Amino acid sequence: MANLYNGKMAAIYDAMYQNFIDYDEEFNFYNNLIQDYHGKTVLEIGSGSGNLSKRFLAHNTTYIGLDYSESMIAIAQERNKKGIFLHGDMRDFKLEQPVDSILITGRSTSYLITNEDLNNTFQSIYKNLNEEGTLIFDFIDANRFIPFTKDDEAILHEAPFEDLIYF
Numbered sequence: 001m002a003n004l005y006n007g008k009m010a011a012i013y014d015a016m017y018q019n020f021i022d023y024d025e026e027f028n029f030y031n032n033l034i035q036d037y038h039g040k041t042v043l044e045i046g047s048g049s050g051n052l053s054k055r056f057l058a059h060n061t062t063y064i065g066l067d068y069s070e071s072m073i074a075i076a077q078e079r080n081k082k083g084i085f086l087h088g089d090m091r092d093f094k095l096e097q098p099v100d101s102i103l104i105t106g107r108s109t110s111y112l113i114t115n116e117d118l119n120n121t122f123q124s125i126y127k128n129l130n131e132e133g134t135l136i137f138d139f140i141d142a143n144r145f146i147p148f149t150k151d152d153e154a155i156l157h158e159a160p161f162e163d164l165i166y167f
């Protein structure tokens with residue numbers, strides 16, 4: 001699997017995503033779901049640059065982040081000095097202790113491109129989730145996305161962030 005977020009790409013990703021994702025809104029949505037199912041411990045797979053991590057940690061959640069990109073982990077760790085971030089692959093990972101909730105957001109499931117990737121990921125998740133635990137994940141909604149790409153031949157995303165504009 002290629003790592004798309006090496007070195008400076010991780011910092012650019014971090015800048016762009018903060019421009020178009022409302023992490024406060026995301027945190028409230030996912031945290032409410034986790035609380036509804038009495039989740040006390042959370043693993044975020046594809047924790048990226050640690051924007052959700054920051055909010056979980058601020059709420060004193062027992063939180064672990066896991067990501068395939070060491071550059072992303074470095075940014076997340078810098079942002080969350082006391083956070084626990086593991087370098088690993090969602091298709092094959094083993095935590096010391098299973099958790100109550102596993103969360104995959106920001107369309108990180110899009111990186112699973114074969115049936116084998118998907119099966120391996122779900123097996124790993126199953127092994128690392130407590131009985132009655134909760135798995136929460138998002139994905140790209142093709143029904144919304146594909147009509148949009150048909151109407152617009154060129155899709156340009158502009159993300160101003162800290163005196164720079166990213167395209």
Ligand SMILES: C[S@@+](CC[C@H](N)C(=O)[O-])C[C@H]1O[C@@H](n2cnc3c(N)ncnc32)[C@H](O)[C@@H]1O
Binds near residue numbers: 017049066067088105
């Ligand atoms: C689009 S980013 C989303 C990050 C974060 N969830 C957010 O919303 O800001 C996808 C993340 O998934 C990670 N990733 C991709 N494949 C992975 C894998 N096989 N195992 C763990 N993480 C993976 C990438 O390194 C990247 O940090």
